[in-house]
Amino acid sequence: MTEKPRQSIGGLWNISFGFFGIQTGFALQNANVTRIFQSLGTSIDNLPLLWIAAPVTGLLVQPLVGHFSDRTWGSLGRRRPYFLAGALLATIALLAMPFAPGLIVAALLLWLLDGSLNVTMEPFRAFVGDMLPNRQRTAGYAMQTAFIGAGAVAASLAPIMLSHVFGVASTAPAGEVPPSVRLAFQIGAAALLVAVLWTIVTTREYSPGEMAAFEGVETVEADAAPIVAPRGGPLWLAAGLAVGTVVETAGLDKPLYILAGVLVAFGIAQIVHRIAVGKGKGDNVLGRILTDLATMPDGMRRLAVVQFCTWSALFILWIYTTPVVAQVAFHSIDPTSQAYADGADWVGVLFAVYNGIAALAAFLLPLLATGIGRKATHMIGLFCGAVGFALLPLIGSPMLLLMPMVLIGIAWSSILTMPYAILSSLLPQRKLGIYMGLFNIFVVLPQLLVSSVMGAVGRLVSPGDPRWTLGVAAVSLVIAGVMTLAVREGEAPPQ
Structure with missing residues (x-):
């Protein structure tokens, strides 16, 4: 087995620069889609349902x-074809979304944007594992985090810079998106495409033969692992039907049907797969994905619990920060008012701060992880985030809101770096793509749960007042930090 060569700083830059563009798209989405939806007439309580596109x-x-992508080998390489296809589609969605004529079109464009960004992003996580030796992967993921932070800073500041520096209007009549947001999306689309093309042009992926030599196997394409047929399909199906029945009979909110539908779909998929295995036809895409899910390494299972709690908190932050800040620090709940627009612009600044802190902290994470270990580093980061989330709805001064954002930035840096550095050391090289994709299930499932449940809970707990949601997010991060202690780190020392 041959060890992969270490990459220079320039090599790390080229491998990760595309993430600058990807995060530009995600940051524009996270900071402005709530504003777009509210500009087009939706209420606070309906926001989680409209955001359902992201987790699904x-x-x-x-x-x-x-x-x-684990099985793609062509003239463009293994991961880069997905970089290109996703970037092109995401560029189209970014250009179109601020001009959506209504809520339905805006929601559909959010589906296209988020799906396309996911197509581009997922192979980038595996790309670091493909290109770097294990001992350099923490540094590789930290470089990704730095570009994620830089892209998010640029995208988050764009609307307020355009309005306050260049005089582009930040308000618009009811039913229209402000011109500053429209122009920011156009600039972001160009940045996304250029950054991803940079990585595609400046990197050369290893050939199948080279990858096999690095892993010490004859081929990286063959998957001889036996197919597993889980027995839990009927239970998942019954659980989904039960949730749907309760929603119908109790008159609960319609978004809960989405949660029921996911449970039903997962149950049916397992039942169909088990039937196919019984007929000797289970070795297909569905069979391989379900088998890999059922046989994931123990360390990945433990880390999945941490991810579930972590991303529940983050999704709450992205949905509710704009209305919370507008209410608490700018004293407005009217999306058409200038005060609300100023609050929404300030949220762009706050998001830029936490992403900027994340970019800076990324350079310190490898050093801290070397000293105290990856999981201890991650636990500290999550606790910092919990304190920041708890402080947000308690601070009425716009400037003082920068303080909790520093803590959230430290957490965000760790969230984007440490779980992937830990995970990549536990996985076989030929399955980095599928396991990174499956790991994302535990990022999007909590988002799906938040989207399905938070609106209904909000109407019961505090209609029209979302401040309590950030307290829930803080508790979730504390739980994630505690659960990090149960994760077993890989044998390779973090660097």
């Missing part, structure tokens, strides 16, 4: 892209 597309797209 991630749940469907990333495992499939991971599965196929």
